[in-house]
Amino acid sequence: MTTAGTKRIAFYAPMKSPRHPVPSGDREMARNLIDIIAAGGAEVDLVTELKVFDKTGDAALQALLRDKATQEVRRLCAEMPAVDLWVTYHNYYKAPDLIGPQVARTRGIPYVQIESTRASRRLTGPWADFAQSAHAAADAAAVIFYFTANDLITLDRDKHPDQSLHSLPPFLPAANLPPASTLDGPMLSVGMMRHGDKLASYQIIADSLRGLQGNWQLQIAGDGPARPEVEALMAPFAQRVTFLGQLSRTELAKAYEQASLFFWPGVNEAFGMVYLEAQSHGVPVVAQDRPGMRDILAPSDQPANYPEVSLGAAALTAKLQQLLSNRGLRHHLGAQAREMIAANHLAPAASARFWRAVTPLA
Missing domain, CATH: 3.40.50.2000 (Glycogen Phosphorylase B;)
Incomplete structure (x- = not known):
């Protein structure tokens, strides 16, 4: 524990930082996840904003992103304050977590993923190396949270023996329902x-x-x-x-x-x-x-x-x-x-x- 009664959580979203200026569902979910984690009494640190995302299957881009990730791993291992847990949101073949597993292992931190995808058919083709890294990152997670039953299928099929899978249904960033619609408009x-x-x-x-x-x-x-x-x-x-x-x-x-x-x-x-x-x-x-x-x-x-x-x-x-x-x-x-x-x-x-x-x- 970092301090008595207060947990400190490292948070990372490889595909899109929660501070990214362009709105999207992925950004909103990352922000909402930070809020529900903090609601449990924790301090949540966005420890890196490095975007690791290859949309087209570009080998040169993947190599460049790996180099940048290696530099981030070195920096975080040396400079990141003590934390109790590392949480990565949205690890998949186009945006694998190339940072969290290594930092967590080096620093002795439990490693957790939220919305991780295993895509075996991507282990060949232009994303093969990134897909393998996404699988390896998933294997490193002690806990993986999944949003839907459809996500669970491949996570359970390829589950690491020491890993537990938990449902986390998608949620709204509110404690109560908003006003009901009149249902009379367009x-x-x-x-x-x-x-x-x-x-x-x-x-x-x-x-x-x-x-x-x-x-x-x-x-x-x-x-x-x-x-x-x-x-x-x-x-x-x-x-x-x-x-x-x-x-x-x-x-x-x-x-x-x-x-x-x-x-x-x-x-x-x-x-x-x-x-x-x-x-x-x-x-x-x-x-x-x-x-x-x-x-x-x-x-x-x-x-x-x-x-x-x-x-x-x-x-x-x-x-x-x-x-x-x-x-x-x-x-x-x-x-x-x-x-x-x-x-x-x-x-x-x-x-x-x-x-x-x-x-x-x-």
Whole structure:
């Protein structure tokens, strides 16, 4: 123990520092994790902000990042104050933790990971060395926390014998539920406007809106480099679609508080904090049935609440139509969602889960 009654935790996020200026779900989760760890009475130090991330499988970049990581290891081993625990968030083949395991081993510190991914198929190809390092870092962890049941599959398959795996459901940085939505306003979509998976979700939204009947309205919160493409997708709907731009947390909360439903298909989302935010306000979600989201979307006694991907945009159109035409159903599903968030996805529950698992280590 560093001082009587106070633990000191080293925190590191290889992919993106929690102090990075550009908003993202990864940055928000890192910040939220720091807060729930600190809520247990600990001092949390962001001991390094070195970004170890290779998006394209570039061998030269990987070599450069390894050199930088080696320098950071030397610095931290020599200069880092005494800590009780090292926590790394989001270790995977594009952003392996090249620092934590070595520093923890040298300094005799327990090493813990949150949201670690094992990808055996990446052990060959342009990320092979980084993937191996991610596996080695996962092996070094005494405890790995996973967010969803889908994450657990490979973590359990390749689990190190001396390692324990613990569920840490995604959570909101709040102790209580926010005000419930009136459910009388426009539909709401929230997503960064980036090329790739985000733009693919916007394409599905546009495809789904084409067959929608009645006097519907959709608000879209978000911005980014793919905004011209998103605007082009929504152009056929003219004044029915309103672009809100990038909103502050307070502004987004106001949008949730009057949204009739939340619509985001979720192409390749790990889980998506926006789903938790919407449901905390009692806003029913329309999304496709995708692995990462099954743990965070409220169950329903209605059939086909989250249509299979193979059913395409038509199934989403039908779900939108059903909810827009039935205010009672919206309230029923929204109430279920708020109950689920209150029970499993607020900060106090997450803090308690974290400390139950790591206290024996420290």
